[in-house]
Amino acid sequence: MEITIKIFRYDPEKDVRGHYETYVVEGDENDRVLDVLELVKGKSDGTLAFRRSCAHGVCGSDAMRINGRNHLACKTLVRDVGANITVEPVLGLKVKKDLIVDMDPFFDNYKKMLPYMINESPLPADGRERLQSPEDRARFDETTKCILCAACTTSCPSYWANGEYYGPAAIVTAHRFIFDSRDEAAGERLQILAETDGVARCHTAYNCTEACPREIKITKAIGEVKMAMITGKLD
């Protein structure tokens, strides 16, 4: 089948501002949008720039706006979006080239959440693992699935309006550690999120939940962090 794909193009060395280019390629309805981009790059225009790595929804490289909504190009089939496709970079982060945005501010916010296990207590008597019950593990299971693709943060109107908001992805990461019974720094993370640019900036627009390719219930997770902040209960 014939697929028409309109792609946002921006070359920082030549262009003052971005523009769109339309390509027509021969593809299959079961192709993924990423395949179509590869076809364009391979057959029509080798200068097209986009990120990809795993091509299987694991690495989180290829979040982009497909027909106006954030998706992973490698998890979006042509038959689900139609043969007329518009592809643009995600919003809220600076475009470096074509579909590639500057992810630094995104990862800076991620790092602010202390995204690692903090536990200063002595190891258990056998000197081996810190054990955790299946229930305690289940408490934060959902937010362990994040692949840091930024689809959520760049779909958030609060983030568009105010780039200082840490954004849903950072809060998802904080959630993953705050509710982990083996971790001891929940308080520090909540203190960071109690700042002006923390959870208070979430106005429950739900865009993040809709955008997440891992189907994490992000707004719910943010709600749980808000509740933990208010009640002090971490279970």
Add this chain to the structure above:
Amino acid sequence: MTTKRTLSIKQRGLTNFEAVMWIFTRLSALAIYGLILVGLIGALIMGARNQMNFADVMRWAFMPNVTHVQSTDLQDLNPWASPFWKLTASALLLVAVAHGVHGLVVIADDYIAGAGARKFIRFLSIVMMISMSGIGLYLIWTS
């Protein structure tokens, strides 16, 4: 071995003024609903059912000040001017102004990014909050 973990207010950062205001904004919204309900029920008890139209009842509910019901068919305005209603109106005024001004500050943050400018907006907001509350209280207690 399910652990119970809790954190004190200080440990979870709720000593941060902005965080406290964020919670205040949520609670004050509930308080506003509650006070409006008080005004509504009070009006119905005091005879609004037969002597007032819907618009006037709503006007009273949103600000239970006696001047808001002067032009209605009410026979006796005295109960509507009691200290109870002045206190209710004052509470509604203070809570609503603080709620609204804080909401404006949060919206302003979306457009004003500089630290100095934000401080200035916060200062202006506090001035606005105090003066609006003052004028409102003056009107309630002298009418």
